[in-house]
Structures are given as structure tokens and as C-alpha cells.
Amino acid sequence: MTGNKTALVLGATGLVGQALVQQLLTDARYSAVICLVRRPVAANLFDDPDRKLQPMVIDYDQLQDYQGYFNVNHVYCCLGTTLKQAGSRAAFRKVDFEYVHVAAQLSRAQRCDGFVWISSVGANANSKQFYLRVKGELENAIMRMPQLTHASAVRPSLLLGSRASSRPLEEFGQKLAPLLRRVLVGSLSKYRPVYAREVAAKMISLQLF
Template sequence: MKSAMVLGATGLVGRTLVNMLLQDRRYSEVTCLVRKPLSSQMFKDPHNRLKPVVIDFDHLQDYQGYFSVDHVYCCLGTTLKKAGSKQAFRRVDFEYVHVAAQLTRAQRANSFVWVSSVGADAKSSNFYLRVKGELENAIMRMPQLPHASAVRPSLLLGNRDESRTLEDIAQKTAPIWQSLMKGPLKKYRPVHAVDVARNMMSLQRW
């Protein structure tokens, strides 16, 4: 059986992913590195596989030992509005994820999968997409981390604890988007969190 670790377990994709991992018989343990204690109602854990660990993400390197698992899933991410500044946004969406990839390499986990974004491009004039693209380049060029993969979702569909205007609109207009976005535009369709989580699991090295 395999062991997994998830960073960003309380977000839309992370929460969905953890619940799927806890139901997957291939995993004997699912470690979640979190900022604060998890609500007992957030996850269904009938087999007691969940291992939440409260940490300080500004000192992520101090928790290197937790990365000695088979599969690392990184769902960390924020928004410019929530972060409050470009610097704070970059700290979460680039620095934390980059450090997580480095620790995965150091502990020789089998694979590292993280959430990027459709349109990620290090040369983009859009700050959000530029940071995502710079992160992809940094991780994919990292030596001795051969099994790293990024998923690139568009707007996410699912039940959030917080309201995000664009994603709220996408939820209500999803049928229209699905019918209009075909061919090259298909990748920009709003996507359900469960599909993103399923894709992340399929990219892991077994």
C-alpha cells in the first residue's frame, strides 16, 4: 500500500482530493500539512487513514521528514485579493510550492503533482499566469525530480466555503460554457474539482 501527503487540503481541490484518497484502498495513510486543526466534519475517514499535521508554512523546510511518502500532492494557492499583495501571493503560489517540490526531491518521494492554471506562461503580462508559469519552469527543470506533473484547470466548479465572483458566475453558466467552448477553446471550460483531483491521482507514479 502507498502513503500520500497533501498540501492545501482545505481548499476546493484539496478537500475533494483528500476525500478521494481516503476512499482509495491503495493508500494506507494520508498526511495533510495544514495551518490550523481540521474540522472533524470536513473529511470522511472511515478507516482512520487521515493524519493532519499543523505547521508553519513560512518554515516548511523544518517539516522535511513528512515528505518521506510515496506521493506528494500540492493544492496550495490563493488569490491576489485574499493575499493582499503581489508579494504575499507569490509567497504562497510560488515559494511554498517550490519548497514543497524541493523537499519531495530530498526525501525521494516517487512523484510530485501540483495545481497550476490553464494559460500559465512565464512570459505572460498577467501577473497570476506569469507566476504560475515561472513555477512550472522552476519545478520541471529541477534536477533529480523526474516525476513531477502539473494540472492546469480553468475556473473551478464546486462548493467553496468562500465566495469568488468569477467562479460563482461560472457555476451558474456552466451549461452555456460547455456548449460554446469547443476545439482549441475546450481547455478553458470551467472544470469540476472532482475532475481535477481525479486527474492529479492519475498522474502519480505507481
């Protein structure tokens, strides 16, 4: 039996986004899973037996114009890039800070029940590392946003899974992952490499209301 909640996913075609959407499509709470994407989604990308998936092609640079899509129960934001892919610090910040921040603002405007996004282990607005500083600044901006109920960030370490694009550091981490997952325990457990499906499951667990 399918529930009556609706979910909105941003970044549905990324590593975590794909795992998340697939889990949402089998979650009995949801009757619809809306995905805001830059380009049409391949028909075979997801297994959707109940036909819940509703992909919508949008221009992320004009995200504020799509406020109506945020009239859902739960918003999941999996947007993110790398400095190499973005090409510049400004382009990186546009994706990892501006887009996510606008999504949080639209979620608040539509009074969504919950907003969950992907941050990073070590996120700190005072960090000397640009990547971690941007992630920390975003956490501060969203968590201080008034009237945004149930906003939560997940802070994964190195992400594991099969990517379309090559990331040498992550490929190296994939090889070391079994060892690192055994030795990083206790206070160091937050630095363990984590599979995309695990991050997705954590995001969904934060929307249990």
C-alpha cells in the same frame, strides 16, 4: 484491502484539496494520507472510515523544517490563493510560488515517487498578467529541477464547486458553467470550467506508479 503507499497533501482544506483528500481516503492504494494544515481540521470535514487521515498542523513559513513529512510515495500540492485574498503581489507569490517550490524541493530531497501540483490554464512565464506569469515561472522552476521524478502540473480553467469564501467571478462562472462546458470543445476545451472533483481525479491519475 488497503495498499501500502502513503500520500502527502498540501492545501487539503481548499476547494480542490478537500475533493482530493476525500478521493485519496477511498483509494485502495493508500494506507495513510498525511495533510499539512495551518490549523486543526474539523472532525466532520472528511469521511474517513479506514482512519487513513493524518492531519498535521504546521507553519508554512517554516515549511523547510518539516522535511520528514515528505518521506512518502506521492505528494499532492493544492496550495493557491488569489491576489485579493493575499493582499499584495508579494504575499500571493509567497503562497503560489515559494511554498510550492519548497514543497517540490523537499519532495526531491526525500526521493518521492511523484509530485503533482495545481497550475493554471494559460500559465506562461512571459505573460503580461501577473497571476499567469507566476504560475508559468513556477512550472519552469519545477520542471527544470534535477532528480525530481514524475513531476506533473494540472492546468485547470475556472474551478467549480462550493467555497466558504465569495469569489464573484467564480460565482458568475458557476452560473454559465453548463453552457460553457457544451460550447467550449476541441482546441477550446482546455478553457472549460472544471469541477474540483475532476481536477482531483486528474491529479490522482498522474500518480499511477
